[in-house]
Amino acid sequence: MSLNEEYQKKLVTPEQAVRVVKSGDWVDYGSFAGQVVELDKALAARKEELNDVNIRTFTSLRVPEVVKVDPEAEHFIFNNWHFSGIDRKLHDQGSAWYIPMLYHEVPGIYRRFLDVDVAMIPVTPMDEHGYFNFGMQVSHTHAVCEKAKIVILEVNPNMPKCLGGKEESIHISEVDYVVEANWPMFQVPSGEPKEIEKKIASYIMPLLEDGSCIQLGIGGMPNAVGGMIAQSDLKDLGLHSEMFTESMVDMVESGRVTGARKNIDRYKVTYTFGFGTQKTYDFLNNNPQCATYPVDYVNDPFIIAQNDKVVSINNCIEIDLTGQVASESSGTRHISGTGGQFDFAFGSYHSKGGQSFMAMESTFKKNGELHSRINPIITPGGVVTTHRALVQYMVTEYGIVNLKGLSTWQRAEALISIAHPDFREELIQEAEKIGIWRRSNKH
Structure with missing residues (x-):
C-alpha cells in the first residue's frame, strides 16, 4: 500500500x-x-x-x-x-x-x-x-x-x-x-509593553552580556526585554527557551542572536512551543535556524545548564519577605501555572555565568484600592511556585536585588527596598512581628 x-x-x-x-x-x-x-x-x-x-x-x-x-x-x-x-x-x-x-x-x-x-x-x-x-x-x-x-x-x-x-x-x-481542516492559526499579539514594564526591563538589560543565552517567559515584561535586546548592541546571543515569543523574531532579525557561543544546539534557536501573530508563524515555518524539541529536553535543568551565561527572565504574581515566589495563583484563585519557571530558574543558576530574574510590578489595583505584591507572607491559599532558596534576582519598577546568600532579615530589607514606597513602613512593622527585621536595619 x-x-x-x-x-x-x-x-x-x-x-x-x-x-x-x-x-x-x-x-x-x-x-x-x-x-x-x-x-x-x-x-x-x-x-x-x-x-x-x-x-x-x-x-x-x-x-x-x-x-x-x-x-x-x-x-x-x-x-x-x-x-x-x-x-x-x-x-x-x-x-x-x-x-x-x-x-x-x-x-x-x-x-x-x-x-x-x-x-x-x-x-x-x-x-x-x-x-x-x-x-x-x-x-x-x-x-x-x-x-x-x-x-x-x-x-x-x-x-x-x-x-x-x-x-x-x-x-x-x-x-x-x-x-x-482549514482553520486560521490563532493570532496572539504581544502588544506594546507598558512604561512600567519597560522600567523593570531597564534594570535587567545592563546585566546581559555578549554571548548570553536567553529564555523569556510569557508576558509584557519579558517581551519588553526582547524588544530592548533587538535595539541593543549585544552580540552573539543565544536562544534556548521553552516558549518562542513574538519579540524573539525581532531579536533574531536584528542580528543580535546568532547562537555562535552556545555549547549545545550551536547556531540554533531552541524552543518547545510557541504562539504569536502570523509574523511568528511565518518566521518559524520551515526555518532551519530554529530547532524545536520535546520539553523534557528543552526544560531539563541539566540540559539548560550546559550552555554558558543562560539568562532566565520570568514574571511572577507575589513574593513574601523571605523570598518565596508565587507565580500561579493569587490566594486561592488560580491564575496561570508552574510552567517552566522552576526549570529555568534552577538550570540558569547552574549555567556557567548564568542569571535568573523574577520580575513583577510592585503593586496591583483591586476595586480601586492599591495593594502590594511584596507581602510579609504569601496570601493565604497562594501556591509557592519557586522556592526561596532558588530565587536569585528580584526586580520591580523600584529596583533589582540579588537574594542569593542572604539571611531572612537581609532578604526582608532587600525586598522592602524595591517595594512601593507607600507600603515600606508597614512591611517593616510586619517583618518585626514575624522576627525577620533587625533593629539595626536601615529604614
Whole structure:
C-alpha cells in the first residue's frame, strides 16, 4: 500500500472520527496554538450521548466547544496543564481544572502514569515520506501519541512546519484516523509593553552580556526585554527557551542572536512551543535556524545548564519577605501555572555565568484600592511556585536585588527596598512581628 493509499484509507470526517470516544475516556486535544477545532466541534455535538469524558490540554487560546455546550461539566471535564486568561475565567466559573506539574517532567508523566484513550492532534499536511509535523506544539505531544489507544490527526495546511531535533513529527503508520481542516492559526499579539514594564526591563538589560543565552517567559515584561535586546548592541546571543515569543523574531532579525557561543544546539534557536501573530508563524515555518524539541529536553535543568551565561527572565504574581515566589495563583484563585519557571530558574543558576530574574510590578489595583505584591507572607491559599532558596534576582519598577546568600532579615530589607514606597513602613512593622527585621536595619 502506498503512503497516499494509506492516508485515504484513514481519512474520515470529524463526525466519524469522534465516534471512537466513549463515556469515561481521557482525550488529549493538543496544546497552545495547536489545539483541535473541527474535532472539538464534532465531539461537542455528542454531548447528550456522553458522560465524564475527561479532556486534557495546555493553555487555551479560545473557549473549547465542549465547554461552551457544557459549562457545568456534566458531560465533559476540561483539565489544563497551564492556564491562559481564557482558562482562568473558565476555572472561575467551575468549567476547568488545573493539573500541577514541573514542565520538564510532563512527557515522563504521560509515559509513566497517565492513560490516553484518544489523542486528537492538529498537524501539518503529510510530506512525501509519510510524516506529519506537530507544528509549534512539540512539547509533550509525541509522548501523548505513544500512550494513546487511538490517534486522530486534524490536518491543517495553515500550521507552520517547525523543524526539530526530535519527536517533532509522526508517521502515517502510527495514526488511526485523519481528518482534514482549514482553520486560521490563532493570532496572539504581544502588544506594546507598558512604561512600567519597560522600567523593570531597564534594570535587567545592563546585566546581559555578549554571548548570553536567553529564555523569556510569557508576558509584557519579558517581551519588553526582547524588544530592548533587538535595539541593543549585544552580540552573539543565544536562544534556548521553552516558549518562542513574538519579540524573539525581532531579536533574531536584528542580528543580535546568532547562537555562535552556545555549547549545545550551536547556531540554533531552541524552543518547545510557541504562539504569536502570523509574523511568528511565518518566521518559524520551515526555518532551519530554529530547532524545536520535546520539553523534557528543552526544560531539563541539566540540559539548560550546559550552555554558558543562560539568562532566565520570568514574571511572577507575589513574593513574601523571605523570598518565596508565587507565580500561579493569587490566594486561592488560580491564575496561570508552574510552567517552566522552576526549570529555568534552577538550570540558569547552574549555567556557567548564568542569571535568573523574577520580575513583577510592585503593586496591583483591586476595586480601586492599591495593594502590594511584596507581602510579609504569601496570601493565604497562594501556591509557592519557586522556592526561596532558588530565587536569585528580584526586580520591580523600584529596583533589582540579588537574594542569593542572604539571611531572612537581609532578604526582608532587600525586598522592602524595591517595594512601593507607600507600603515600606508597614512591611517593616510586619517583618518585626514575624522576627525577620533587625533593629539595626536601615529604614
